[in-house]
Amino acid sequence: MKVSKEWLQEFIQLDVPAEELAEKITRGGIEVDELKDYTAEIKNLVVGHVQSVEQHPEADRLKVCQVDTGDGIHQIICGAPNVVADSYVIVCKVGGRLPGGVKIKRAKLRGEASEGMICSLEELGINEDQVPSEYRDGIFIFKEEKTAGEDALQALCLDDHVMEFDLTPNRKDALSMIGVAYEARALFGGEVSLPEYNIDDAHLGDDELSVDNEDFQAVPYYAARVVEDVKVHPSPVWMQIRLIKAGFRPINNIVDISNYVLLEFGQPLHMFDRQQIGSDKIVTRYAKENEKMTTLDGKKQTLKQSDIVVTNGNEPIALAGVMGGAFSEVTENTTDVVIESAVFDSLSVRMTSNRLNLRSEASSRFEKSVSHEFVRKALDRAAYLLQKYAGGKVTSKVISAGELDVEDSTIEITGDYINNRLGMDLTVKEITDVLGKLGLVASEKEGVLTVSIPSRRDDLKIKADITEEIARIYGYDALPSSLPEYSKITPGQLTDIQKKVRIIRHQLESLGLSQAVNYALTSRSQAGQFTEVNETLDLLMPMSEDHAVLRTSLVPHLIDNAVYNSNRQQKDVQLYEMGRIFIPRGEAELPLEKEMLAGIVTGDMHRTDWLGVKVPADFYAAKGIVETVFEKLGMSAHITYRSSSRLSEMHPGRTADIILENDTVIGFVGEVHPAYANENDLDGAAVFEISMGELLEKAQGDIIYQQLSKYPSITRDIALVVPSETHAGDLVQTVRKTAGKYLHDVFVFDVYEGERLEAGNKSIALRLVYLNKEETLTDAEVEASYDPVVQALEAQGAHIR
Numbered sequence: 137m138k139v140s141k142e143w144l145q146e147f148i149q150l151d152v153p154a155e156e157l158a159e160k161i162t163r164g165g166i167e168v169d170e171l172k173d174y175t176a177e178i179k180n181l182v183v184g185h186v187q188s189v190e191q192h193p194e195a196d197r198l199k200v201c202q203v204d205t206g207d208g209i210h211q212i213i214c215g216a217p218n219v220v221a222d223s224y225v226i227v228c229k230v231g232g233r234l235p236g237g238v239k240i241k242r243a244k245l246r247g248e249a250s251e252g253m254i255c256s257l258e259e260l261g262i263n264e265d266q267v268p269s270e271y272r273d274g275i276f277i278f279k280e281e282k283t284a285g286e287d288a289l290q291a292l293c294l295d296d297h298v299m300e301f302d303l304t305p306n307r308k309d310a311l312s313m314i315g316v317a318y319e320a321r322a323l324f325g326g327e328v329s330l331p332e333y334n335i336d337d338a339h340l341g342d343d344e345l346s347v348d349n350e351d352f353q354a355v356p357y358y359a360a361r362v363v364e365d366v367k368v369h370p371s372p373v374w375m376q377i378r379l380i381k382a383g384f385r386p387i388n389n390i391v392d393i394s395n396y397v398l399l400e401f402g403q404p405l406h407m408f409d410r411q412q413i414g415s416d417k418i419v420t421r422y423a424k425e426n427e428k429m430t431t432l433d434g435k436k437q438t439l440k441q442s443d444i445v446v447t448n449g450n451e452p453i454a455l456a457g458v459m460g461g462a463f464s465e466v467t468e469n470t471t472d473v474v475i476e477s478a479v480f481d482s483l484s485v486r487m488t489s490n491r492l493n494l495r496s497e498a499s500s501r502f503e504k505s506v507s508h509e510f511v512r513k514a515l516d517r518a519a520y521l522l523q524k525y526a527g528g529k530v531t532s533k534v535i536s537a538g539e540l541d542v543e544d545s546t547i548e549i550t551g552d553y554i555n556n557r558l559g560m561d562l563t564v565k566e567i568t569d570v571l572g573k574l575g576l577v578a579s580e581k582e583g584v585l586t587v588s589i590p591s592r593r594d595d596l597k598i599k600a601d602i603t604e605e606i607a608r609i610y611g612y613d614a615l616p617s618s619l620p621e622y623s624k625i626t627p628g629q630l631t632d633i634q635k636k637v638r639i640i641r642h643q644l645e646s647l648g649l650s651q652a653v654n655y656a657l658t659s660r661s662q663a664g665q666f667t668e669v670n671e672t673l674d675l676l677m678p679m680s681e682d683h684a685v686l687r688t689s690l691v692p693h694l695i696d697n698a699v700y701n702s703n704r705q706q707k708d709v710q711l712y713e714m715g716r717i718f719i720p721r722g723e724a725e726l727p728l729e730k731e732m733l734a735g736i737v738t739g740d741m742h743r744t745d746w747l748g749v750k751v752p753a754d755f756y757a758a759k760g761i762v763e764t765v766f767e768k769l770g771m772s773a774h775i776t777y778r779s780s781s782r783l784s785e786m787h788p789g790r791t792a793d794i795i796l797e798n799d800t801v802i803g804f805v806g807e808v809h810p811a812y813a814n815e816n817d818l819d820g821a822a823v824f825e826i827s828m829g830e831l832l833e834k835a836q837g838d839i840i841y842q843q844l845s846k847y848p849s850i851t852r853d854i855a856l857v858v859p860s861e862t863h864a865g866d867l868v869q870t871v872r873k874t875a876g877k878y879l880h881d882v883f884v885f886d887v888y889e890g891e892r893l894e895a896g897n898k899s900i901a902l903r904l905v906y907l908n909k910e911e912t913l914t915d916a917e918v919e920a921s922y923d924p925v926v927q928a929l930e931a932q933g934a935h936i937r
Contacts, residue, residue, distance in 0.1 A: 147317035154297035180232030206285015218274035312402030349537035403514035404498035410472035457485035457502035477515035654693035657683035690734035708739035731828035758822035770836035
């Protein structure tokens with residue numbers, strides 16, 4: 137909404153600078169996006185009287201004009217095709233300035249002197265698409281007599297500032313000049329004056345036109361008046377300029393009056409050509425399915441049953457609240473006009489406008505619902521203006537159907553309610569004074585305020601709305617600041633879970649992995665991958681086939697991420713994701729939502745080119761990443777690995793389940809099956825997925841420090857021949873269970889299969905580290921711990937090599 141201060145002055149007197157007005161309106165809750173000063177950069181702009189026009193002797197398109205500018209006759213060369221003698225024009229004198237830094241100097245054009253410039257509206261900073269068509273290719277010419285030398289900006293009503301509001305959807309009241317006037321009264325005081333709308337009733341009679349409303353839910357109220365003998369011509373300059381400042385392009389006096397009243401009252405009107413309606417009846421109804429009509433923009437529309445139409449009894453002549461029909465529009469041949477002012481169902485208008493992509497000034501107001509108190513006033517105002525500026529005769533009383541609900545609604549509230557929420561101590565009189573400035577009448581009885589809400593402010597519905605109005609008019613900056621009562625201030629800190637999650641993220645990112653965030657929705661084909669869950673949770677109305685079900689694993693989307701990067705020449709990918717998977721538990725229960733941690737590595741993890749060494753992203757790289765996370769969480773002693781082939785998408789010989797205490801499988805790590813990798817155009821990839829619930833439950837979170845031992849450790853190496861299917865992890869667990877209290881660490885340092893070993897066997901070498909932190913270990917103590925280990929390993933089927 138663009139609001140002209142000059143126009144606003146007709147509704148309320150405001151003796152404040154435009155900058156102060158804009159600032160206070162913004163502080164009051166309506167943001168002023170822009171304050172445009174039409175006088176900026178303009179100097180020495182006057183009204184000139186063109187006394188004579190002659191053809192330039194050296195240029196066919198130039199004319200030599202003698203112009204009276206109030207201080208003498210000046211010769212000005214003009215190229216506009218519409219410049220004529222005995223006309224009043226806009227002149228920028230020598231030494232003057234125009235927007236854009238244009239300076240006017242004495243000049244010679246094809247040998248003829250020119251002292252000044254006759255201006256068009258575009259040269260004054262008005263957008264080309266808002267200039268009336270008659271002036272679009274030439275200069276502006278005043279229709280009425282002016283005084284040579286008077287200020288042209290004042291003569292044009294451009295000695296003005298225009299505010300552009302950024303309105304929130306609830307402030308429909310500020311979509312009219314009257315609404316803005318009430319807002320200004322609340323902020324600055326004064327009284328609001330309504331424009332003149334009393335009609336000369338000398339010709340009033342009963343016109344043959346009738347109105348029939350078939351559905352009062354669609355059209356609660358419809359009114360019309362007939363004005364005859366109108367003369368279509370340009371509207372007065374002041375009206376044209378006010379419309380231009382509001383962002384409208386003047387058309388003719390009939391259309392301009394319709395738009396002008398719309399801006400005054402916020403009530404959209406429509407003007408029909410009486411002879412083109414095609415009948416003496418106007419019927420409002422819902423459209424028929426697939427009914428056709430052509431709107432003013434020349435487009436043929438196919439209607440639905442939810443659209444409201446205004447008809448002549450047979451066919452639509454307007455799409456109610458959105459746009460008029462093409463065949464009944466006002467033209468230069470129009471002599472009789474039917475003015476429409478109505479209330480249409482706001483939801484239907486919004487649906488129609490959005491579906492047909494027909495956004496108009498009318499629809500933007502009807503879809504927010506119009507103020508009932510201005511429906512009749514706007515109708516009478518338009519008829520009054522047609523009488524005055526189109527020479528028309530209002531030949532009918534108001535022809536209507538339905539009823540207008542003009543009764544004020546009420547909200548009951550107390551001063552304590554307001555003060556408790558604002559932290560203030562306002563008296564009842566102060567509260568009623570503020571409400572009175574807003575045009576809200578409040579009466580008090582036994583401590584309860586009853587506030588009457590006019591329909592122009594039907595956005596006020598509950599007590600909190602009244603409190604907000606008090607706060608914004610009283611001034612948000614005047615609200616006291618205080619600390620909350622009876623509150624204990626405590627320092628913020630991370631929860632135990634947040635700390636552990638942060639440790640995991642920091643560790644993964646320190647290893648070069650980047651976090652990925654993917655949809656929780658996936659395709660049906662991916663839903664069963666990298667999981668043993670067979671059922672899926674389907675969406676009733678999926679966005680697409682690629683987002684039709686809830687995921688049961690994080691890995692498929694990480695595979696997609698890797699493929700996306702690989703297709704763009706990024707072969708070395710390291711990603712991780714933390715998110716939820718969804719496991720069905722039958723129709724009677726909600727799905728199980730599990731927090732998971734997953735990762736993927738492809739290409740090379742890192743390379744040291746100066747040594748020519750490359751570290752591939754394989755099983756060992758992925759397992760190393762997982763182990764560092766467990767180590768950071770203090771869980772290494774609780775985790776073991778076991779070879780696995782339960783997932784068909786994983787390499788059967790290079791995949792391991794991750795085992796927590798009590799033989800609980802909490803995830804897997806390994807390489808993607810070559811066939812699956814080929815299907816997805818990957819050279820290879822290693823992935824892992826771990827359940828966060830069990831991980832965070834066992835994790836220590838806090839760092840535990842231990843004093844370094846000052847006594848030396850003793851190592852024992854043992855090489856074992858075992859069947860090829862034996863897992864090294866099982867041997868390590870046997871050692872841990874039988875080695876006694878001095879075993880500090882045990883790990884595999886060599887695995888061998890080949891010559892000198894029988895077929896079906898392999899050699900696994902373990903290193904046992906013994907340490908006593910209190911004194912130096914003796915060989916006897918180590919042997920006493922070592923012998924049971926050897927016996928236990930042999931009992932397990934191993935042979936000392």
